[in-house]
Amino acid sequence: MYPRAFHYHRAGSLAEASTMLAQLGDEAKLLAGGQSLIPLMKLRFANPAHLVDLNFISGLSYIKEESGALRFGAMTRHAEIEQSAVAAKIPIIHDCAAGIADVQIRNRGTIGGSLAEADPSGDWATVLLTLDAEVRATSARGTRTIPLPDFITDAYTTALAHDELVSDVIVKIPPKGSAGAFLAFKRTAPVYPSASVAVQLTMEGDICKDAVIRLGCVGLGAIKANDAESALRGKPITGKSLIAAADAARAAADPQTDMRGSADYKRTLVAALTKRAIEAAARRARGEQVEVTHTYA
C-alpha cells in the first residue's frame, strides 16, 4: 500500500523544522517515529503533501535527571525509555514504555510523537497526566513550557501552533511515599489497549493522602476518574475502598462499542484494572519492587 506522493524535507535542527513548517503551511506534517502516521498515510487517512523528517536531527534523544525531574528528548524511542535505569526511577514510566505495542514499534516510536499526536488510545498521555508533567514547545519564534493538561486540548488536538514542535518532556519525580502503576488490557501486543488505567497514589503510612486516576482508551481523552480518587483519599487501601474506587472508575468510563469489545465489557475491564493498578501502586508506595505487566487476551 502506498501513501499519496509527498515532498520529503529533512530537517537539520528544530529551528529549521519550525521554519519548514511555517513555509510549507497546513499541508506539511512532522515525521517523528512514524508508527502512527505512516500506517495512516498508507490507508490514505492522512495525505500530507509535505513531510518534515525529524529523525536526522542529532541530540533529540536523551533521558536526563535534573533538579528533581526526568527530562526526555522528544525523539527518545519507547525502547530507550523501556531499557533506561534513569527512567525506571518513576516505575509507572517503565510500565508505560515496556507495554507499548511490540519490540519493533517501540524501537521506532517516540514519546514526543505520541504526545503530539494526542491519540486518545495512546498510552503516554494517560500515564503522564497522573504525574506532574510539562511539554516544552519550540519554534523559530522561541520556546514555551506547557503543562500537559493544557497541552492536550482534545482528541488528536494539542496546544501546539502550526510551526511549533515538542522539544522535550519534563516529568517531576514523585516524592517518597508516592508511586504509581499503569495497566492495560490488550487483545494482542501490537494493537491499542481495549482499556487502560494509570494510578498515582501518595501514601502516609496506611492512609492514602492523595490519588490521581486516569482511564485510557475509554473516552475522547484520558478520563480523570474524580470519584474514584475521592473513594481513596483519606482512607486506607482496603477491600472496601478498592471496590468503591473500582465502581467509581467503571461509572466514569465512557467507552464506545467497537471491534475491541462492547461498552459494558470495557467498563468491566476498567473496574478490574483500576483495582489491580491501585494495589500495585500502594505496594510500590511502601517501597516494594513490583513488576506489573499488561494483560493480553
Add this chain to the structure above:
Amino acid sequence: MPDAIEKIAITVKVNGKAYARSVEPRRLLVEFIREDLDLTGTHIGCDTSYCGACTVLLNGASVKSCTMFAVQADGAEILTVEGLEKNGELHPIQKAFGDSYGLQCGYCTPGILMSTMQMLARTPSPSERDMRKAIAGNTCRCTGYQNVFKAMQAAAQNVKG
C-alpha cells in the same frame, strides 16, 4: 496532489554491501529492499504494521520495514534474513529453527529470525517471558508458537556456543 515529486538519492549498507539509489519519498523500506535491491527474503504480510513479516534490523534495532520510508534509511546499516548466513553456513539461529521445527509454511520466519536476533543481542539468556515479549510483534498462523519458542531457546544455546 503535489506535482513533480523529486527523487532522493540515498546510500544504504545492506548485509554489508553498499548501495546507492534514488527513491521516491513514499517508497517503503520493505519495497525498496524487495524490489530495488531484489532481496525478497523480507516478506510483506499484513502491510499494516501488525504482523512483523517485514522485520529487519536497522542499525541493530528491529523495525517493521513496511512502516518506514526508504529515504529514512539513508546512511543506515540494514540486516535482512539474507545476511544471516555466512559462507554458505546457516546462522546458529537459523540452524536452531530448522532443528526444532520452528516453522511450518515459513512465511513469517524471516521476521521471527530477525526478532530472535534482536532478542539475543539484548537478552542472551532469555526466559519464557522474554521470548514471548520478543516475538509479540510477529504473527505466525501455522505453528501455534510452541516450536518457535523451542527454537528460540535452542538459538540462545547455539549463539552462546
